[in-house]
Amino acid sequence: MSELRRTLVLVKPDGVRRGLVGQVLGRIETKGYHVVAAELRTAEPGLLAEHYAEHAGKPFVASLIEFMASGPVLAVVVEGYRVIEGVRALCGATDPTVAAPGSIRGDLAADTGAEAMENIVHASDSPQSADREIALWFPALG
Numbered sequence: 001m002s003e004l005r006r007t008l009v010l011v012k013p014d015g016v017r018r019g020l021v022g023q024v025l026g027r028i029e030t031k032g033y034h035v036v037a038a039e040l041r042t043a044e045p046g047l048l049a050e051h052y053a054e055h056a057g058k059p060f061v062a063s064l065i066e067f068m069a070s071g072p073v074l075a076v077v078v079e080g081y082r083v084i085e086g087v088r089a090l091c092g093a094t095d096p097t098v099a100a101p102g103s104i105r106g107d108l109a110a111d112t113g114a115e116a117m118e119n120i121v122h123a124s125d126s127p128q129s130a131d132r133e134i135a136l137w138f139p140a141l142g
Contacts, residue, residue, distance in 0.1 A: 007084045008133040010122040013071035033080035067117045075137045087123045
């Protein structure tokens with residue numbers, strides 16, 4: 001049997017602006033995962049720089065941080081069996097144009113030409129990333 005794990009999900013500023021928080025959380029909960037913690041906040045650039053540290057020095061990082069700080073983000077800790085791979089499958093490909101129909105990005109994200117930054121949602125990509133990201137966004141849980 002697989003291990004019960006946690007992952008971090010961020011509903012990005014475009015998803016919050018468009019009123020899609022309920023749909024994103026609904027899909028996650030319908031899949032059987034549980035919300036452990038949630039907080040709506042505008043992220044500070046310092047937190048975002050730490051969050052995206054693995055991409056430091058890449059040309060898109062400054063504009064990504066600027067976008068992510070442009071409005072409220074819903075940060076959510078989600079728990080379940082195989083939750084990391086399951087939530088990433090629910091999210092779909094980062095490019096909304098090729099994201100599969102039925103996925104969050106395939107159904108809800110519009111291609112804005114913004115280098116796939118405005119794609120509604122972020123989800124941790126590995127157990128190590130999930131642990132690190134949860135510790136950054138929810139230090140009491142980390």
